[in-house]
Amino acid sequence: MILIDKYQRFQKNLQLHHLFPERNDGICACGCDKPLPNKRRKRWASDECRRKSYTYLCVIKGDTATIRDLLFQIERGFCRGCGVECGPKEWDADHIIPVHKGGGACDMDNFQTLCKQCHWDKSADEARQRARVQNKFAHENKGYYL
Ligand SMILES: [Zn+2]
Ligand SMILES: [Zn+2]
Numbered sequence: 001m002i003l004i005d006k007y008q009r010f011q012k013n014l015q016l017h018h019l020f021p022e023r024n025d026g027i028c029a030c031g032c033d034k035p036l037p038n039k040r041r042k043r044w045a046s047d048e049c050r051r052k053s054y055t056y057l058c059v060i061k062g063d064t065a066t067i068r069d070l071l072f073q074i075e076r077g078f079c080r081g082c083g084v085e086c087g088p089k090e091w092d093a094d095h096i097i098p099v100h101k102g103g104g105a106c107d108m109d110n111f112q113t114l115c116k117q118c119h120w121d122k123s124a125d126e127a128r129q130r131a132r133v134q135n136k137f138a139h140e141n142k143g144y145y146l
Pocket of ligand 2: 079080081082083084114115116117118119
């Protein structure tokens with residue numbers, strides 16, 4: 001079972017315990033290095049640790065609502081291409097390194113706000129690049145050179 005496929009937008013099989021397995025040394029699983037405060041807590045030192053880890057899981061899984069929420073908190077809806085301030089539904093969360101180049105299952109540092117126009121332009125560029133590469137392979141396989 002593939003848990004993380006960087007060439008896919010969504011990681012269907014990925015679950016919280018895959019990213020943050022329970023440790024057996026009494027330390028929080030979130031990576032904060034804090035000791036678990038009591039016997040009732042088996043994995044997280046605090047609710048905040050659990051919440052942060054769950055949000056991180058949603059981002060890696062590709063959950064659109066979570067990613068848009070976080071990206072808006074960081075970039076406030078300003079397009080990183082042309083700088084325009086976008087309305088709530090007028091922007092896309094763009095993968096800076098595209099999914100087809102292995103940019104899937106990424107953390108927030110691979111996302112940027114793009115207005116619809118800039119996103120369209122970037123996607124069209126990427127489609128052209130891909131077509132060129134495919135063309136080149138097709139020609140090479142026939143013994144042509146570009
Ligand atoms: Zn923690
Ligand atoms: Zn723009």
